[in-house]
Each structure stands twice: as structure tokens, then as C-alpha cells.
Amino acid sequence: MTVTPSQYARDLLSELGLKESPGTPEDSRNENSLWAASGAQLLTGEREGPPLGAPAPLATCAQGAWLALCQLSKGSIAHDFPAHKLLGERAALLNLQRQGKISAGGACRLLNCLDGQLALSLTREADWRLLPAWLEMDADSWDTIAPALLERSCKDLITRAHLLGLAAAPSCPPTDLREWFNTIRLAPEKSPRHNQPLVIDLSSLWAGPLCTQILGQLGARVIKVESTTRPDGARHGAPPFFDLLNTNKQSVALDLATTHGQWRLGELLRHADIIVESSRPRALEQMGIRAHDIVRERDGCVWLSITGYGRTAPAREWIAYGDDAGVAAGLSWLLREATGSDAFCGDAIADPLTGIHAALLTWAAWSRGGGVLLDVSLYGVIAHCIAAGCPDEHQGSAASSIVTPSSPHARSASSPAPALGSGTTAVLEQLGIGL
Numbered sequence: 001m002t003v004t005p006s007q008y009a010r011d012l013l014s015e016l017g018l019k020e021s022p023g024t025p026e027d028s029r030n031e032n033s034l035w036a037a038s039g040a041q042l043l044t045g046e047r048e049g050p051p052l053g054a055p056a057p058l059a060t061c062a063q064g065a066w067l068a069l070c071q072l073s074k075g076s077i078a079h080d081f082p083a084h085k086l087l088g089e090r091a092a093l094l095n096l097q098r099q100g101k102i103s104a105g106g107a108c109r110l111l112n113c114l115d116g117q118l119a120l121s122l123t124r125e126a127d128w129r130l131l132p133a134w135l136e137m138d139a140d141s142w143d144t145i146a147p148a149l150l151e152r153s154c155k156d157l158i159t160r161a162h163l164l165g166l167a168a169a170p171s172c173p174p175t176d177l178r179e180w181f182n183t184i185r186l187a188p189e190k191s192p193r194h195n196q197p198l199v200i201d202l203s204s205l206w207a208g209p210l211c212t213q214i215l216g217q218l219g220a221r222v223i224k225v226e227s228t229t230r231p232d233g234a235r236h237g238a239p240p241f242f243d244l245l246n247t248n249k250q251s252v253a254l255d256l257a258t259t260h261g262q263w264r265l266g267e268l269l270r271h272a273d274i275i276v277e278s279s280r281p282r283a284l285e286q287m288g289i290r291a292h293d294i295v296r297e298r299d300g301c302v303w304l305s306i307t308g309y310g311r312t313a314p315a316r317e318w319i320a321y322g323d324d325a326g327v328a329a330g331l332s333w334l335l336r337e338a339t340g341s342d343a344f345c346g347d348a349i350a351d352p353l354t355g356i357h358a359a360l361l362t363w364a365a366w367s368r369g370g371g372v373l374l375d376v377s378l379y380g381v382i383a384h385c386i387a388a389g390c391p392d393e394h395q396g397s398a399a400s401s402i403v404t405p406s407s408p409h410a411r412s413a414s415s416p417a418p419a420l421g422s423g424t425t426a427v428l429e430q431l432g433i434g435l
Contacts, residue, residue, distance in 0.1 A: 044343060069363065111146055131145065323349070350378035
């Protein structure tokens with residue numbers, strides 16, 4: 001793993017058709033030191049075992065993506081910001097610990113099946129209700145799930161999970177995937193109307209909100225739009241984490257179960273310069289809202305779609321979260337090969353890495369004149385980061401014996417996140433959208 005943050009930043013800029021600015025500070029730190037400093041090392045490994053080094057240059061990629069973003073920021077963000085520490089922010093705020101085959105957050109587990117191993121995330125009450133259909137038997141706890149999987153093939157379990165809408169992924173070797181995004185040109189580029197793009201944030205949980213928070217740091221005005229009946233699930237979690245990702249955004253709440261609420265959402269989107277969403281494509285399509293139509297109607301618009309595995313069928317309907325997406329891309333398999341340990345790598349590692357990469361891609365596309373749909377997946381970003389580190393030369397847990405790991409650290413929110421819907425009336429009136 002010889003790639004440095006500066007080298008990774010240059011590679012990203014090259015992929016985007018951009019060049020490094022003259023006089024950019026060089027960052028030649030190695031992955032071992034960055035991983036240890038990020039706090040993610042203490043989140044990796046078995047509960048009673050030592051913290052493990054990264055099986056890929058994950059902290060390096062986080063820092064490198066930030067450096068690339070600095071090239072486009074015109075000084076609004078600092079080169080020396082420790083972006084690698086974003087990997088441990090949630091753990092710092094929730095006091096999470098490494099738990100081996102149980103994710104740091106507790107909602108995902110590595111489970112053995114008849115011919116392999118898979119990761120299963122059960123984050124919602126609805127997921128638990130799907131278990132009897134998935135396993136064709138009564139199952140209401142991890143203790144009943146684990147033995148049932150030993151009699152079933154991994155492939156069949158994953159196929160059934162995808163059909164039912166469960167987040168499950170095989171633990172498998174990484175693939176040499178280097179194209180972490182797909183750009184779909186839908187309209188000609190148009191010079192930005194102003195220096196402060198209007199961002200409509202439809203995303204939830206971690207990756208999307210982190211992306212829009214970074215866009216806000218770059219100068220964007222961010223309006224977070226949620227359903228009155230199904231708001232961002234992170235609102236029901238730890239308030240400090242939700243506040244951290246959603247402070248300085250305006251909050252609009254709409255009743256998306258009604259025709260009028262869906263119409264108002266469509267009108268909001270037609271005012272946007274940038275749209276960020278993290279749902280499966282069909283969620284908005286069922287409301288009559290299609291990314292292609294919005295981008296074609298709004299000059300210079302950028303639509304960023306963050307999904308588990310991309311917008312191409314059949315994967316466009318598969319669900320993923322940060323932990324199981326990392327397993328799908330090969331992180332747990334690499335850890336096991338290097339150390340013999342069955343464990344998750346970091347805490348929902350695909351989320352913060354995708355958030356930083358997505359912000360870079362989105363800001364670059366908007367600065368150029370938009371007219372595009374950007375397709376970014378949690379799986380794709382992790383696979384790209386693995387490929388960036390020469391996967392034939394993985395160091396496994398070498399870092400744990402070389403560098404003393406730091407505890408996870410989180411920034412402080414400048415203020416509490418706005419209450420749900422607190423800005424609805426003001427925003428709709430300002431944009432001329434009927435109440």
C-alpha cells in the first residue's frame with residue numbers, strides 16, 4: 001500500500017479531467033499512520049484481540065479525496081483538515097468499539113453459511129419482519145438466524161435477500177474495479193448562474209448528509225427535504241451525530257404520501273442546482289419524479305444518486321449499508337486472509353468514504369456546468385479504494401504493531417440540526433411554491 005494522499009488526489013483529478021494546482025502542499029503520509037490516527041484501527045478486529053491495520057488504503061483515500069476537493073474549493077476548505085478522521089466520527093459520538101464479527105454499530109453481522117460467509121444488516125424493524133420469508137422458518141433473533149444459515153448456500157441466501165429487500169452481501173475477494181462512478185450526460189453544460197448553488201438534499205443516514213454538509217462548506221445553500229411520516233432514520237438515532245451532519249441546513253418536511261406533497265417536491269427539485277438522493281431509483285419514480293426529466297428541464301443541474309450497488313438493473317434494487325457494502329467489496333475477506341480474523345473493517349466504512357468522494361464528484365460536475373446524472377455506489381467507492389492500494393501487496397495487521405492507534409474523534413456541531421419541517425413555509429414561499 002504505497003499510495004499517498006497526494007498521489008491519490010492526483011489520480012482522482014486525472015479521472016475527472018482536472019489538473020493539480022501549482023504549489024499544492026504535498027501530503028506523503030502512509031496508510032499505517034493515517035489509519036491509526038483516524039480512530040478506525042481501534043474499530044477493526046476481534047473484541048478481545050488487537051486492533052488491526054487496514055487491508056486497503058482507506059484513510060489515505062479519505063485524505064486524498066479531500067485534497068482533490070481542495071483544488072476546486074477556491075480556498076473555502078483547508079488542505080490540512082484531517083479528513084481521515086471522518087472515518088471514526090460516528091464511533092466517537094456513540095462510543096462504539098470493535099466487535100469482530102459484529103459491526104461496531106451492532107446492526108450487521110458476519111455469518112457462516114453452507115459454502116461461505118455473508119454479511120447481513122438488520123437496521124429496521126421491517127427487516128426483522130422479513131426474516132421468516134427469507135429463511136422460510138420462524139426467526140426472530142440472531143441466535144435463530146445463525147444456525148439456519150449453515151444449511152443454506154450463500155448464493156441462494158443473497159438472491160432471496162435481494163428479492164425481499166434485505167441488505168445482505170457475500171464476503172468475497174475484491175474485484176479490480178477502478179471506475180467508482182458513472183456520469184450520464186443528459187443536457188448541455190451551462191455556466192453556473194451564481195457562486196452559491198441551491199442543493200436539495202433528499203438523502204439520509206450518513207453518506208449523503210456528509211456529502212451535502214461538505215457542499216455547504218464549499219458555499220452551497222442546502223435544504224434538507226424529508227417525508228413527514230418517514231423522515232431521515234438518523235433523526236431517531238444519536239442526536240449529536242445527526243446534528244453534526246445536518247447543522248446549517250434548512251429543513252423542509254412534506255407529506256409525500258399525498259399528490260400535493262409529491263407535486264411540491266417536484267417543484268422544489270426544479271429550483272435546484274444540485275440534487276442529492278440516496279434511495280433506490282424506484283422510490284422517486286413511483287411518485288412520477290425522474291432524474292432524467294429534472295436534469296433536462298433545469299439548466300446546469302447536477303443529480304447525484306448514491307445507492308448500494310449502482311443504478312443499473314438488477315443491482316439498482318439491492319439495498320446496502322456501509323458495513324455490508326464494505327464486506328461485498330472485499331474488506332473482510334482481505335482482513336481474514338491477512339490476519340486470520342473474521343471482522344468488520346472500521347465503522348460503516350463505505351459511508352464516510354462515499355460521502356467525501358461524492359462531494360468531490362458533484363462539485364466538479366456543477367462547476368463545469370452540470371447537465372449530468374452522477375451514479376455513485378457504496379460498493380464502487382470501496383472497490384476503487386481497494387484497487388488503489390495494489391491489492392496483491394496487502395499489509396494486513398502490520399500497522400497495529402507499528403503505530404499506536406488513536407481513539408476515534410468527532411468534530412463539534414456548530415449548532416443543533418433544525419427541527420423537522422422548521423423551514424418549510426419560509427422556503428416554499430421564497431421559491432414561489434404553493435403551500
